[in-house]
Amino acid sequence: MSDPLQMWSDRLADAQTDEDRRALLAELALWRVKNLTDITATRRATYTVALLYQRLGERERAVGEARSLVSLCRTPPEAAEEEIISVNRLMRSLDLPPLSAPPRPTGGAASSRRERPPRERKGKPARELSRQEARRGAIEEARQAVASEDWSRALRALEGQRGAPALVIRAYVELSLALAAPEDQRAAKLEAVRGLLARGSGIRAQGERAAEEDTPLTRLLGSVPARRAAQLRAIDAFAEAHPDRLDELAEAALLHHVQIHGKTAPAPWLVGTVGRALASGDAERTQAAINALRSERSIAVQAYDEWPFERLLRVMSRALAEGMELRGLRRGVLAREEPDDRKLWTLRLGIDGVERMICVGPHATVPYPPGKAGALAVRLVALCPRTLLLATGSGNEELRAQAEARGLSVQAHDADDEALLALLRGARGRGGGAAAPPPERLAEALQAEVFDVDAVREAVSDFRRPDRALRPVLRLELDDERTAGLLTAVHAAAEPGIAIPEGTTLAIRVAAHGGATRAILVDGPAAERFGGPGVSVVVELARAMIDDGWVLHRVLRGPTRRECRLHPAVETLSGSMGGLWRLLIRKGDQRGEVWFVADLPAEGRAAVPLLLLEEHARVVVLPAGSDLVSWWASISGAPEPIGWSGAEAPLILQAAAAFPAVPLKARGAGESGVAPTPG
Secondary structure, three states: OOOOOOOOHHHHHHOOOHHHHHHHHHHHHHHHHHOOOOHHHHHHHHHHHHHHHHHOOOHHHHHHHHHHHHHHHOOOOOOOHHHHHHHHHHHHHOOOOOOOOOOOOOOOOOOHHHHOOOOOEOOEOHHHOOHHHHHHHHHHHHHHHHHOOOHHHHHHHOOOOOOHHHHHHHHHHHHHHHHOOOHHHHHHHHHHHHHHHHHHOOOOOOOHHHHHOOOHHHHHHOOOOOOHHHHHHHHHHHHHHOHHHHHHHHHHHHHHHHHHHOOOOOOHHHHHHHHHHHHOOOOHHHHHHHHHHHHOOOHHHHHHHOHHHHHHHHHHHHHHHOOOEEEEEEEOOOOOOOOHHHOOEEEEEEEOOEEEEEEEEOOOOOOOOOOHHHHHHHHHHHHOOOEEEEEOOHHHHHHHHHHHHOOOEEEOOOOOHHHHHHHHHOOOOHHHOOOOOHHHHHHHHHOOOOOOHHHHHHHHHOOOOHHHHHHHHOOOOOOHHHHHHHHHHHHHHOOOOOOOHHHHHHHHHHHOOOHHHHHHHHOOOOHHHHOOOOHHHHHHHHHHHHHOOOEEEEEEEOOOHHHHHHOHHHHHHHHHOOOEEEEEEEEOOEEEEEEEEOOOOHHHHHHHHHHOOOOOOEEEEEEOOOHHHHHHHOOOOOOOOEEEOOOOHHHHHHHHOOOOEOOHHHOOOOOOOOOOOOO
């Protein structure tokens, strides 16, 4: 074969029409998901996908696949010279820089590429690099570490990273370590690699359920919820009920995490439980577990070697001795935006009924990148205006200045515990008083007797992530004008191109009877963010359901994060599913879904049967006369659809009236709607 990457050449040549090409795209996407661990095969499939998108005239998607192909070519086993020639031919046709073979590090020296400062893109400074670019940087760092067989550095770079590239590299590292292990340990380590690949691929390995049901934590609590938030609530409830067993609890939580998720999985959510146990006095079991996991190079306990943790541990012990209330210990304040070696640690304390926070940063002599110190200071104010910042070293000078300028108390040199707590008691927000946090100010502005849209914009701008401004107001009864003002403010403050699902739910609810909000969804500048294909019909469906007494619980567009985790193929195809809408409705104990399929390309259609596997009462609505009707009829076991021409609301209401009653106690723990929620 002349082209070493073209294992699909015959199929590509046969796909002469756009319909055939999209059908091949859907087949390739599913095939690629099933072969993620085969880098060479995935590389060839990605090459063909890029060519298909190019022939369909969808250059942006073709460019995205080409860039993924570049990463795959640098993932072991690296691409051969003939493959690089084929890739460069594709890159030139897309006006992209060619791929060159990466230089291999020699003598342990870092490559010159890593030493270059980040390139500034037109109209966007280097300091504002997106999270996606940061993720790519972490993956590239891991690849370079693997090339020099620096396994520890590779695992550190992959900490917190998700997705197929991170999974494959992590598995490669663990497999390399397993093969190099002593013979008596090799079988166990290889089994751990197998489990890592099974979890990443959505496969439940034989015996895994039994392993999950027999851990130190399950023996202590009786059962452990799978969801992290519910698991933490169970741990906190046990700590509240058994303050004398904190040592046993922290040990069990650490061992449970490593047994279920492996040594390469970080556990930042456990620092509060572990810190409380260590600060409460005798914690021999917790310390022994940390030491044992540290000797096994488990990432879950690396955080406990950091100086800020040790410093706050002493403050916690003193605070407990003085009768203060411990309200939370956390590592990091800006998710995915702080360097791993510069994470700020925070400790919240209740002092005389008032929450105060002490923040400790690692000692540093190198300044933060431009703009980062200011962003951290803004975040600290948002977390708690009564904050004391302890950040030593010349590298933290700008952080201290930015925090002080925003009314926080600042300490440039360490002091004894009593002195720090005294400073914390005197910490006050700007103007000598505590400024209300952004959620409170936003709620106040939205419920004011006279609506002031400027006050809403100001409150929204103080959120670190503008999309979070919508969460605390979803339960407020907002009228059309206030909802439109809020959505406009959030859209203006949020990063372009990022969908905000909470905004869609709120907007559809209000737009059912509100002209201003409906205009935002259909015609306004925020239509692409909160709306999408067929949004006018979705608003009509929502109006019909609400007028009939149904509560519109949520509006989903495309798959949820849970569905993507459950079905890796859905995650791969999710970018083509923006035309699938689901209205989650309830009336008393009746619950169900109203689906509206506005428009789906072949890739999106391939994922729909996987979503139909969820057992939910649903009524499906399709545009009358569209080709979607014949496609839907080809899905085995799919419910009979209703064609929408504008007058079918009575038929839809009649179908919804037959939804079965599902009492609350019969639904799964933590289930708030009729369909799995994101996350």
